[in-house]
Amino acid sequence: MESDERPGTVLSAAEAWDRLKHCEYGRLAVSVMGEPDIYPLNFVAHDGALFMRTNPGTKLAELTVNERVAFEVDEVNGDEAWSVVLKGTARVIVAQSEVDAADTLPLKPWIPTRKYTYVEITPTYIQGRHFELGDEPERY
């Protein structure tokens, strides 16, 4: 009954969004000139998109070069684990009306800053998976 590919249980999109909404932080993966980088940061899932804040520094510079990003949250509890991966495009929020709206989100960065920029990630893909971390079959 064992399959060589048993990639956990796939969550429904609604379940995946529900888990995102209950998380405060995750990891943003970006790629510049083919070199991946990854940042832990706080975020809020709101209105079908992700919102986060960043310094006008490295992360923003990379998003300017390549707007395609991946974002991940996960949790491990004893013998169970789950993760949600969202892929999409990132854009810096510039319009003041959008900045004002973002200011109302419960969003707190890891790095306190006076000057910051909001980034919105519009998803093109989301998938959640649930894993049972039990014993594995014998290798053959």
Added chain:
Amino acid sequence: MESDERPGTVLSAAEAWDRLKHCEYGRLAVSVMGEPDIYPLNFVAHDGALFMRTNPGTKLAELTVNERVAFEVDEVNGDEAWSVVLKGTARVIVAQSEVDAADTLPLKPWIPTRKYTYVEITPTYIQGRHFELGDEPERY
């Protein structure tokens, strides 16, 4: 006294490795044709490199296209957080002597499989940061 850029406290390389060694799982960021992807998985830090296992599927295919990867671990405890980001190059372990050595590592994947492949990440960069998640200054 507040700076606009207060990127937490940078850990020494030895401290960063020490944290990696005490973690069981993290997230691997890869990039294919400029599209980042991210995978949670178990790993072992051993002999100055990272070892993990993967199915002969997506992840491996992507590593074949672009060997450059980033790997991240983190932990949040109340008002404190830390993360370690390692960048490097990934290669699939092929030689049987190396496979045998990897078989002795305490490495257990999230997805139990009979067929699997070891991947070794040779680091070119490592940085750990510690964050105090206190209140932030007023925005100006």
